[in-house]
Amino acid sequence: MRRAKLGQNTMRILAVDDDPVFLEQILAGLAALGHHDVVTAQSAEQALGWVEKAKPSFDCFLLDIKMPGTSGIELCARIRKLQLYRRTPVVMVTAMTERVFIDGAFAAGATDYITKPLDRLELKARVGMAARLHEERERLATYARENGLSVGAAEKQVEFDAPFLIPGINRAIEYMALENYLLTLGRKSAYSYAALGIHVTNAARIYTRTDAPTFVAMLSDVALAICDGLKTTQMLLAYAGEGNFVGLASRSISTDLNELEQSINFALTDFKDIYDADKLPLPDVRVGELIRGSVFSLNRPTKILDQAIRAAQPTKRTMSKIRLLAG
Amino acid sequence: MQRHISDWELPPDAPVPGLARFRELLVPRILAFESLRLAIEKGSGGAAALRDVVEISHKIAGVAAPLGYPGAGDHATTIETTIQRGLAAGETVAGIWRSVSPMLEALLDDMECILDE
Numbered sequence: 001m002r003r004a005k006l007g008q009n010t011m012r013i014l015a016v017d018d019d020p021v022f023l024e025q026i027l028a029g030l031a032a033l034g035h036h037d038v039v040t041a042q043s044a045e046q047a048l049g050w051v052e053k054a055k056p057s058f059d060c061f062l063l064d065i066k067m068p069g070t071s072g073i074e075l076c077a078r079i080r081k082l083q084l085y086r087r088t089p090v091v092m093v094t095a096m097t098e099r100v101f102i103d104g105a106f107a108a109g110a111t112d113y114i115t116k117p118l119d120r121l122e123l124k125a126r127v128g129m130a131a132r133l134h135e136e137r138e139r140l141a142t143y144a145r146e147n148g149l150s151v152g153a154a155e156k157q158v159e160f161d162a163p164f165l166i167p168g169i170n171r172a173i174e175y176m177a178l179e180n181y182l183l184t185l186g187r188k189s190a191y192s193y194a195a196l197g198i199h200v201t202n203a204a205r206i207y208t209r210t211d212a213p214t215f216v217a218m219l220s221d222v223a224l225a226i227c228d229g230l231k232t233t234q235m236l237l238a239y240a241g242e243g244n245f246v247g248l249a250s251r252s253i254s255t256d257l258n259e260l261e262q263s264i265n266f267a268l269t270d271f272k273d274i275y276d277a278d279k280l281p282l283p284d285v286r287v288g289e290l291i292r293g294s295v296f297s298l299n300r301p302t303k304i305l306d307q308a309i310r311a312a313q314p315t316k317r318t319m320s321k322i323r324l325l326a327g
Numbered sequence: 328m329q330r331h332i333s334d335w336e337l338p339p340d341a342p343v344p345g346l347a348r349f350r351e352l353l354v355p356r357i358l359a360f361e362s363l364r365l366a367i368e369k370g371s372g373g374a375a376a377l378r379d380v381v382e383i384s385h386k387i388a389g390v391a392a393p394l395g396y397p398g399a400g401d402h403a404t405t406i407e408t409t410i411q412r413g414l415a416a417g418e419t420v421a422g423i424w425r426s427v428s429p430m431l432e433a434l435l436d437d438m439e440c441i442l443d444e
Contacts, residue, residue, distance in 0.1 A: 024345035
Protein backbone atom coordinates (compact mmCIF):
# COMPACT_ATOMS: atom_id res chain seq x y z
CA MET A 1 0.00 0.00 0.00
CA ARG A 2 1.12 3.50 -0.68
CA ARG A 3 -0.61 6.47 0.81
CA ALA A 4 -0.16 9.80 -0.92
CA LYS A 5 -0.35 13.07 0.98
CA LEU A 6 -3.72 14.22 2.20
CA GLY A 7 -5.57 16.84 0.21
CA GLN A 8 -8.53 19.02 1.07
CA ASN A 9 -11.98 18.92 -0.42
CA THR A 10 -11.08 16.06 -2.73
CA MET A 11 -12.08 12.44 -2.78
CA ARG A 12 -10.43 9.67 -0.82
CA ILE A 13 -9.76 7.13 -3.53
CA LEU A 14 -8.78 3.44 -3.46
CA ALA A 15 -7.02 2.40 -6.68
CA VAL A 16 -6.54 -1.33 -7.22
CA ASP A 17 -4.31 -2.87 -9.89
CA ASP A 18 -1.81 -5.73 -9.83
CA ASP A 19 0.66 -3.73 -11.94
CA PRO A 20 2.81 -1.40 -9.82
CA VAL A 21 3.75 0.63 -12.91
CA PHE A 22 0.11 1.41 -13.59
CA LEU A 23 -0.44 2.34 -9.94
CA GLU A 24 2.38 4.87 -10.17
CA GLN A 25 0.83 6.30 -13.32
CA ILE A 26 -2.63 6.59 -11.83
CA LEU A 27 -1.28 8.20 -8.66
CA ALA A 28 0.39 10.83 -10.82
CA GLY A 29 -2.68 11.27 -12.99
CA LEU A 30 -4.95 11.71 -9.98
CA ALA A 31 -2.50 14.09 -8.31
CA ALA A 32 -2.43 16.20 -11.47
CA LEU A 33 -6.22 16.43 -11.16
CA GLY A 34 -5.96 17.54 -7.50
CA HIS A 35 -6.70 14.18 -5.89
CA HIS A 36 -3.90 13.51 -3.45
CA ASP A 37 -5.62 11.25 -0.91
CA VAL A 38 -5.16 8.01 -2.78
CA VAL A 39 -4.57 4.55 -1.34
CA THR A 40 -3.36 1.79 -3.64
CA ALA A 41 -3.65 -1.98 -3.45
CA GLN A 42 -2.19 -4.68 -5.72
CA SER A 43 -4.89 -7.30 -5.24
CA ALA A 44 -8.58 -7.58 -4.46
CA GLU A 45 -7.74 -9.24 -1.15
CA GLN A 46 -5.45 -6.37 -0.13
CA ALA A 47 -8.11 -3.90 -1.25
CA LEU A 48 -10.79 -5.56 0.87
CA GLY A 49 -8.44 -5.31 3.85
CA TRP A 50 -8.20 -1.54 3.31
CA VAL A 51 -11.94 -1.26 2.77
CA GLU A 52 -12.64 -2.97 6.10
CA LYS A 53 -10.38 -0.73 8.15
CA ALA A 54 -10.61 2.55 6.19
CA LYS A 55 -11.22 5.57 8.40
CA PRO A 56 -12.47 7.82 6.98
CA SER A 57 -14.17 5.65 4.40
CA PHE A 58 -13.34 5.81 0.69
CA ASP A 59 -15.24 8.18 -1.59
CA CYS A 60 -14.38 6.49 -4.89
CA PHE A 61 -12.89 3.24 -6.19
CA LEU A 62 -10.79 2.64 -9.31
CA LEU A 63 -10.69 -1.11 -9.92
CA ASP A 64 -8.68 -2.98 -12.53
CA ILE A 65 -10.82 -5.73 -14.04
CA LYS A 66 -8.12 -8.25 -14.85
CA MET A 67 -6.26 -9.29 -11.72
CA PRO A 68 -4.99 -12.70 -10.60
CA GLY A 69 -7.25 -14.32 -8.01
CA THR A 70 -10.34 -12.24 -7.32
CA SER A 71 -11.12 -10.11 -10.39
CA GLY A 72 -12.05 -6.45 -10.27
CA ILE A 73 -15.64 -7.36 -11.15
CA GLU A 74 -15.92 -9.71 -8.17
CA LEU A 75 -14.28 -7.07 -6.00
CA CYS A 76 -16.83 -4.49 -7.19
CA ALA A 77 -19.69 -6.84 -6.30
CA ARG A 78 -18.22 -7.44 -2.82
CA ILE A 79 -17.78 -3.72 -2.19
CA ARG A 80 -21.37 -3.08 -3.29
CA LYS A 81 -22.64 -5.57 -0.71
CA LEU A 82 -21.31 -3.32 2.05
CA GLN A 83 -24.00 -0.85 3.13
CA LEU A 84 -21.43 1.95 3.50
CA TYR A 85 -20.37 1.62 -0.16
CA ARG A 86 -23.75 0.89 -1.73
CA ARG A 87 -23.65 4.12 -3.72
CA THR A 88 -19.95 5.02 -3.79
CA PRO A 89 -18.69 5.66 -7.34
CA VAL A 90 -16.82 2.64 -8.74
CA VAL A 91 -14.84 3.24 -11.92
CA MET A 92 -13.56 0.08 -13.60
CA VAL A 93 -10.17 0.22 -15.30
CA THR A 94 -9.01 -2.18 -17.96
CA ALA A 95 -7.29 -2.51 -21.30
CA MET A 96 -9.93 -4.90 -22.48
CA THR A 97 -12.89 -3.52 -24.34
CA GLU A 98 -14.77 -6.75 -24.91
CA ARG A 99 -18.39 -6.27 -24.09
CA VAL A 100 -18.54 -9.36 -21.91
CA PHE A 101 -16.34 -7.64 -19.33
CA ILE A 102 -18.17 -4.32 -19.53
CA ASP A 103 -21.52 -6.05 -19.07
CA GLY A 104 -20.25 -7.90 -16.02
CA ALA A 105 -18.77 -4.77 -14.49
CA PHE A 106 -21.95 -2.71 -14.77
CA ALA A 107 -24.10 -5.61 -13.61
CA ALA A 108 -21.83 -5.89 -10.55
CA GLY A 109 -22.54 -2.25 -9.70
CA ALA A 110 -19.84 -0.23 -11.47
CA THR A 111 -20.79 3.37 -12.18
CA ASP A 112 -18.29 4.01 -14.96
CA TYR A 113 -15.47 2.60 -16.99
CA ILE A 114 -12.07 3.82 -18.17
CA THR A 115 -9.62 2.17 -20.52
CA LYS A 116 -5.89 1.61 -20.33
CA PRO A 117 -3.50 3.08 -21.28
CA LEU A 118 -4.51 6.14 -19.30
CA ASP A 119 -5.45 9.28 -21.14
CA ARG A 120 -5.48 12.41 -19.04
CA LEU A 121 -8.63 13.86 -20.59
CA GLU A 122 -10.52 10.60 -20.15
CA LEU A 123 -9.30 10.24 -16.57
CA LYS A 124 -10.34 13.82 -15.86
CA ALA A 125 -13.82 13.26 -17.29
CA ARG A 126 -14.42 9.97 -15.49
CA VAL A 127 -13.02 10.99 -12.13
CA GLY A 128 -14.87 14.32 -12.50
CA MET A 129 -18.11 12.40 -12.88
CA ALA A 130 -17.28 10.31 -9.83
CA ALA A 131 -16.54 13.52 -7.89
CA ARG A 132 -19.95 14.91 -8.82
CA LEU A 133 -21.63 11.74 -7.54
CA HIS A 134 -19.57 12.00 -4.37
CA GLU A 135 -20.54 15.65 -3.88
CA GLU A 136 -24.18 14.66 -4.28
CA ARG A 137 -23.74 12.12 -1.46
CA GLU A 138 -21.97 14.68 0.69
CA ARG A 139 -24.83 17.14 0.21
CA LEU A 140 -27.26 14.40 1.18
CA ALA A 141 -25.24 13.62 4.32
CA THR A 142 -25.20 17.32 5.26
CA TYR A 143 -28.94 17.54 4.67
CA ALA A 144 -29.45 14.46 6.86
CA ARG A 145 -27.31 15.93 9.66
CA GLU A 146 -29.10 19.27 9.53
CA ASN A 147 -32.51 17.62 9.61
CA GLY A 148 -31.72 15.01 12.25
CA LEU A 149 -32.17 12.14 9.79
CA SER A 150 -30.09 9.11 8.96
CA VAL A 151 -28.52 9.23 5.48
CA GLY A 152 -30.76 6.27 4.57
CA ALA A 153 -33.85 8.23 5.59
CA ALA A 154 -32.62 11.32 3.76
CA GLU A 155 -32.04 9.23 0.63
CA LYS A 156 -35.64 8.20 0.83
CA GLN A 157 -36.76 11.82 0.61
CA VAL A 158 -36.73 11.52 -3.11
CA GLU A 159 -37.57 14.17 -5.66
CA PHE A 160 -40.24 13.01 -8.08
CA ASP A 161 -38.15 13.79 -11.13
CA ALA A 162 -34.86 12.45 -9.73
CA PRO A 163 -33.33 9.19 -10.95
CA PHE A 164 -32.16 6.91 -8.15
CA LEU A 165 -31.04 3.35 -7.57
CA ILE A 166 -33.97 1.09 -6.79
CA PRO A 167 -32.95 -0.83 -3.67
CA GLY A 168 -32.87 -4.61 -3.50
CA ILE A 169 -33.15 -5.35 -7.23
CA ASN A 170 -30.28 -7.35 -8.70
CA ARG A 171 -30.63 -6.09 -12.25
CA ALA A 172 -31.04 -2.46 -11.24
CA ILE A 173 -28.23 0.02 -11.75
CA GLU A 174 -28.11 3.80 -11.46
CA TYR A 175 -29.44 5.72 -14.45
CA MET A 176 -26.14 7.56 -14.81
CA ALA A 177 -24.33 4.22 -14.89
CA LEU A 178 -26.61 3.06 -17.70
CA GLU A 179 -25.80 6.23 -19.66
CA ASN A 180 -22.10 5.76 -18.99
CA TYR A 181 -22.35 2.18 -20.16
CA LEU A 182 -23.74 3.27 -23.53
CA LEU A 183 -21.22 6.10 -23.84
CA THR A 184 -18.41 3.64 -23.14
CA LEU A 185 -19.64 1.31 -25.85
CA GLY A 186 -19.65 4.12 -28.39
CA ARG A 187 -21.96 4.45 -31.38
CA LYS A 188 -20.83 1.32 -33.17
CA SER A 189 -21.21 -1.14 -30.28
CA ALA A 190 -24.28 0.62 -28.86
CA TYR A 191 -25.97 -0.34 -32.12
CA SER A 192 -26.22 -3.92 -30.83
CA TYR A 193 -28.49 -2.82 -27.98
CA ALA A 194 -32.15 -1.97 -27.67
CA ALA A 195 -33.75 0.25 -25.02
CA LEU A 196 -37.16 -0.27 -23.52
CA GLY A 197 -39.09 2.37 -21.59
CA ILE A 198 -41.55 1.34 -18.90
CA HIS A 199 -43.74 4.05 -17.40
CA VAL A 200 -45.82 4.05 -14.23
CA THR A 201 -48.72 6.16 -15.45
CA ASN A 202 -50.03 7.04 -11.98
CA ALA A 203 -46.60 7.57 -10.37
CA ALA A 204 -47.20 11.32 -9.85
CA ARG A 205 -50.52 10.62 -8.16
CA ILE A 206 -48.96 8.03 -5.83
CA TYR A 207 -46.03 10.38 -5.11
CA THR A 208 -48.33 13.19 -3.99
CA ARG A 209 -50.49 10.89 -1.86
CA THR A 210 -47.80 9.14 0.14
CA ASP A 211 -44.41 9.54 1.81
CA ALA A 212 -41.03 8.92 0.16
CA PRO A 213 -40.36 5.44 1.63
CA THR A 214 -43.73 4.19 0.34
CA PHE A 215 -43.07 5.76 -3.07
CA VAL A 216 -39.70 3.97 -3.21
CA ALA A 217 -41.36 0.72 -2.10
CA MET A 218 -43.93 1.14 -4.92
CA LEU A 219 -41.12 1.54 -7.46
CA SER A 220 -39.40 -1.55 -6.02
CA ASP A 221 -42.66 -3.49 -6.49
CA VAL A 222 -42.76 -2.35 -10.11
CA ALA A 223 -39.09 -3.21 -10.65
CA LEU A 224 -39.65 -6.71 -9.22
CA ALA A 225 -42.67 -7.19 -11.47
CA ILE A 226 -40.60 -6.05 -14.48
CA CYS A 227 -37.82 -8.52 -13.62
CA ASP A 228 -40.37 -11.32 -13.19
CA GLY A 229 -41.96 -10.41 -16.51
CA LEU A 230 -38.62 -10.42 -18.29
CA LYS A 231 -37.88 -13.89 -16.90
CA THR A 232 -34.52 -14.95 -18.34
CA THR A 233 -34.10 -12.01 -20.72
CA GLN A 234 -30.82 -10.28 -19.89
CA MET A 235 -31.62 -6.64 -19.26
CA LEU A 236 -30.02 -3.87 -17.22
CA LEU A 237 -32.71 -1.76 -15.57
CA ALA A 238 -32.52 1.80 -14.26
CA TYR A 239 -35.03 4.21 -12.77
CA ALA A 240 -34.89 7.56 -14.56
CA GLY A 241 -37.31 9.58 -12.40
CA GLU A 242 -40.93 10.72 -13.00
CA GLY A 243 -42.16 7.12 -12.93
CA ASN A 244 -39.93 6.06 -15.82
CA PHE A 245 -37.87 2.89 -15.94
CA VAL A 246 -35.58 2.15 -18.82
CA GLY A 247 -34.05 -1.19 -19.68
CA LEU A 248 -31.17 -2.04 -21.95
CA ALA A 249 -30.99 -5.43 -23.65
CA SER A 250 -29.51 -7.09 -26.68
CA ARG A 251 -30.86 -5.74 -29.96
CA SER A 252 -32.14 -9.24 -30.77
CA ILE A 253 -34.48 -9.31 -27.73
CA SER A 254 -37.67 -11.13 -28.71
CA THR A 255 -39.95 -10.36 -25.74
CA ASP A 256 -43.63 -9.85 -26.58
CA LEU A 257 -44.16 -6.34 -25.22
CA ASN A 258 -47.94 -6.54 -24.86
CA GLU A 259 -47.53 -9.76 -22.92
CA LEU A 260 -44.82 -8.14 -20.79
CA GLU A 261 -47.10 -5.19 -19.96
CA GLN A 262 -49.93 -7.53 -18.98
CA SER A 263 -47.60 -9.70 -16.94
CA ILE A 264 -46.21 -6.71 -15.00
CA ASN A 265 -49.67 -5.31 -14.25
CA PHE A 266 -50.93 -8.76 -13.28
CA ALA A 267 -47.97 -9.34 -10.95
CA LEU A 268 -48.71 -6.02 -9.25
CA THR A 269 -52.22 -7.16 -8.35
CA ASP A 270 -50.54 -9.43 -5.77
CA PHE A 271 -49.88 -6.25 -3.76
CA LYS A 272 -53.49 -4.97 -4.01
CA ASP A 273 -54.29 -5.52 -0.32
CA ILE A 274 -51.23 -3.51 0.73
CA TYR A 275 -52.09 -0.62 -1.61
CA ASP A 276 -55.72 -0.71 -0.48
CA ALA A 277 -54.59 -0.54 3.14
CA ASP A 278 -52.45 2.50 2.30
CA LYS A 279 -55.38 3.99 0.37
CA LEU A 280 -53.26 4.12 -2.75
CA PRO A 281 -54.05 3.06 -6.30
CA LEU A 282 -52.18 0.08 -7.68
CA PRO A 283 -49.35 1.20 -9.97
CA ASP A 284 -50.45 1.11 -13.60
CA VAL A 285 -47.61 0.24 -15.93
CA ARG A 286 -47.24 0.91 -19.64
CA VAL A 287 -44.47 -0.64 -21.72
CA GLY A 288 -43.18 1.36 -24.69
CA GLU A 289 -41.74 0.21 -27.96
CA LEU A 290 -38.25 -1.21 -28.27
CA ILE A 291 -35.91 1.49 -29.49
CA ARG A 292 -32.96 0.31 -31.51
CA GLY A 293 -30.12 2.59 -32.48
CA SER A 294 -29.14 3.09 -36.08
CA VAL A 295 -25.59 2.30 -37.08
CA PHE A 296 -25.70 5.36 -39.35
CA SER A 297 -27.00 7.66 -36.64
CA LEU A 298 -24.87 10.60 -35.57
CA ASN A 299 -26.81 10.93 -32.32
CA ARG A 300 -25.07 10.33 -29.01
CA PRO A 301 -25.48 6.66 -27.96
CA THR A 302 -27.64 7.62 -24.93
CA LYS A 303 -30.30 9.07 -27.21
CA ILE A 304 -32.05 5.68 -27.33
CA LEU A 305 -32.71 5.95 -23.58
CA ASP A 306 -34.54 9.29 -24.03
CA GLN A 307 -36.43 7.87 -27.00
CA ALA A 308 -37.41 4.74 -25.06
CA ILE A 309 -38.73 6.85 -22.16
CA ARG A 310 -40.71 9.03 -24.56
CA ALA A 311 -42.10 5.96 -26.33
CA ALA A 312 -43.56 4.66 -23.06
CA GLN A 313 -45.51 7.83 -22.23
CA PRO A 314 -49.28 7.27 -22.26
CA THR A 315 -50.08 9.98 -24.76
CA LYS A 316 -47.78 8.51 -27.38
CA ARG A 317 -49.08 5.04 -26.75
CA THR A 318 -52.70 6.10 -26.83
CA MET A 319 -52.06 7.86 -30.12
CA SER A 320 -50.45 4.79 -31.64
CA LYS A 321 -53.33 2.61 -30.44
CA ILE A 322 -55.77 5.01 -32.04
CA ARG A 323 -53.74 4.92 -35.25
CA LEU A 324 -53.68 1.13 -35.11
CA LEU A 325 -57.45 0.92 -34.64
CA ALA A 326 -58.01 3.46 -37.40
CA GLY A 327 -55.91 1.86 -39.82
CA MET B 328 -4.81 10.51 -29.38
CA GLN B 329 -2.85 9.02 -26.48
CA ARG B 330 -0.99 11.70 -24.58
CA HIS B 331 2.47 11.13 -23.18
CA ILE B 332 2.37 11.04 -19.40
CA SER B 333 4.88 13.90 -19.24
CA ASP B 334 2.08 16.13 -20.59
CA TRP B 335 0.23 15.64 -17.28
CA GLU B 336 1.19 18.99 -15.81
CA LEU B 337 4.17 17.51 -14.00
CA PRO B 338 7.06 19.73 -12.93
CA PRO B 339 9.61 19.93 -15.80
CA ASP B 340 12.31 17.98 -13.96
CA ALA B 341 10.00 15.42 -12.35
CA PRO B 342 10.68 11.78 -13.25
CA VAL B 343 8.05 10.22 -15.50
CA PRO B 344 5.78 8.27 -13.14
CA GLY B 345 6.21 4.53 -13.49
CA LEU B 346 9.13 4.74 -15.91
CA ALA B 347 11.82 3.58 -13.50
CA ARG B 348 9.70 0.63 -12.38
CA PHE B 349 8.84 -0.20 -16.00
CA ARG B 350 12.54 -0.27 -16.85
CA GLU B 351 13.33 -2.45 -13.82
CA LEU B 352 10.77 -4.97 -15.01
CA LEU B 353 12.11 -5.13 -18.58
CA VAL B 354 14.83 -7.73 -17.99
CA PRO B 355 12.67 -10.16 -15.98
CA ARG B 356 9.91 -9.78 -18.55
CA ILE B 357 12.28 -10.40 -21.49
CA LEU B 358 13.60 -13.51 -19.72
CA ALA B 359 10.07 -14.69 -19.00
CA PHE B 360 9.06 -14.22 -22.66
CA GLU B 361 12.17 -16.12 -23.83
CA SER B 362 11.51 -19.03 -21.51
CA LEU B 363 7.84 -19.18 -22.54
CA ARG B 364 8.89 -19.09 -26.19
CA LEU B 365 11.23 -22.04 -25.63
CA ALA B 366 8.52 -24.01 -23.84
CA ILE B 367 5.94 -23.37 -26.56
CA GLU B 368 8.34 -24.19 -29.38
CA LYS B 369 9.36 -27.43 -27.64
CA GLY B 370 5.68 -28.29 -27.34
CA SER B 371 5.80 -28.42 -23.55
CA GLY B 372 4.11 -25.14 -22.70
CA GLY B 373 0.62 -25.58 -24.07
CA ALA B 374 -2.19 -23.10 -23.64
CA ALA B 375 -0.99 -22.22 -20.13
CA ALA B 376 2.23 -20.80 -21.58
CA LEU B 377 0.22 -18.75 -24.08
CA ARG B 378 -1.88 -17.37 -21.22
CA ASP B 379 1.32 -16.40 -19.41
CA VAL B 380 2.42 -14.52 -22.55
CA VAL B 381 -0.97 -12.76 -22.51
CA GLU B 382 -0.53 -11.79 -18.87
CA ILE B 383 2.85 -10.11 -19.43
CA SER B 384 1.72 -8.50 -22.69
CA HIS B 385 -1.40 -7.16 -20.98
CA LYS B 386 0.70 -5.35 -18.39
CA ILE B 387 2.97 -3.81 -21.03
CA ALA B 388 -0.03 -2.83 -23.19
CA GLY B 389 -1.64 -1.02 -20.27
CA VAL B 390 1.25 1.33 -19.51
CA ALA B 391 3.76 1.59 -22.35
CA ALA B 392 2.21 4.35 -24.47
CA PRO B 393 1.97 7.01 -21.73
CA LEU B 394 5.62 6.28 -20.88
CA GLY B 395 6.57 7.23 -24.42
CA TYR B 396 6.65 3.76 -25.98
CA PRO B 397 3.50 3.51 -28.11
CA GLY B 398 5.14 0.96 -30.44
CA ALA B 399 5.78 -1.49 -27.62
CA GLY B 400 2.24 -0.87 -26.36
CA ASP B 401 0.77 -1.64 -29.80
CA HIS B 402 2.82 -4.81 -30.22
CA ALA B 403 1.82 -6.01 -26.75
CA THR B 404 -1.87 -5.30 -27.44
CA THR B 405 -1.72 -7.21 -30.73
CA ILE B 406 -0.11 -10.21 -29.02
CA GLU B 407 -2.71 -10.15 -26.25
CA THR B 408 -5.70 -9.98 -28.59
CA THR B 409 -4.30 -12.49 -31.10
CA ILE B 410 -3.76 -15.13 -28.42
CA GLN B 411 -7.11 -14.47 -26.73
CA ARG B 412 -9.01 -14.69 -30.00
CA GLY B 413 -7.11 -17.83 -31.03
CA LEU B 414 -7.77 -19.58 -27.72
CA ALA B 415 -11.44 -18.53 -27.77
CA ALA B 416 -11.78 -19.87 -31.32
CA GLY B 417 -10.25 -23.21 -30.29
CA GLU B 418 -7.16 -22.85 -32.49
CA THR B 419 -4.16 -25.06 -31.73
CA VAL B 420 -1.27 -23.70 -29.68
CA ALA B 421 1.05 -24.25 -32.66
CA GLY B 422 -1.32 -22.38 -34.98
CA ILE B 423 -1.63 -19.41 -32.63
CA TRP B 424 2.10 -19.39 -32.08
CA ARG B 425 2.81 -19.16 -35.81
CA SER B 426 0.96 -15.80 -35.83
CA VAL B 427 2.27 -14.57 -32.49
CA SER B 428 5.95 -15.49 -32.81
CA PRO B 429 6.93 -12.61 -35.18
CA MET B 430 4.89 -10.17 -33.10
CA LEU B 431 6.70 -11.26 -29.96
CA GLU B 432 9.99 -10.87 -31.76
CA ALA B 433 9.05 -7.26 -32.58
CA LEU B 434 8.02 -6.59 -28.97
CA LEU B 435 11.29 -8.06 -27.67
CA ASP B 436 13.19 -5.78 -30.08
CA ASP B 437 11.25 -2.79 -28.68
CA MET B 438 12.02 -3.85 -25.11
CA GLU B 439 15.72 -4.25 -25.86
CA CYS B 440 15.82 -0.80 -27.49
CA ILE B 441 14.28 0.69 -24.34
CA LEU B 442 16.92 -1.09 -22.26
CA ASP B 443 19.65 0.42 -24.43
CA GLU B 444 18.43 4.00 -23.90
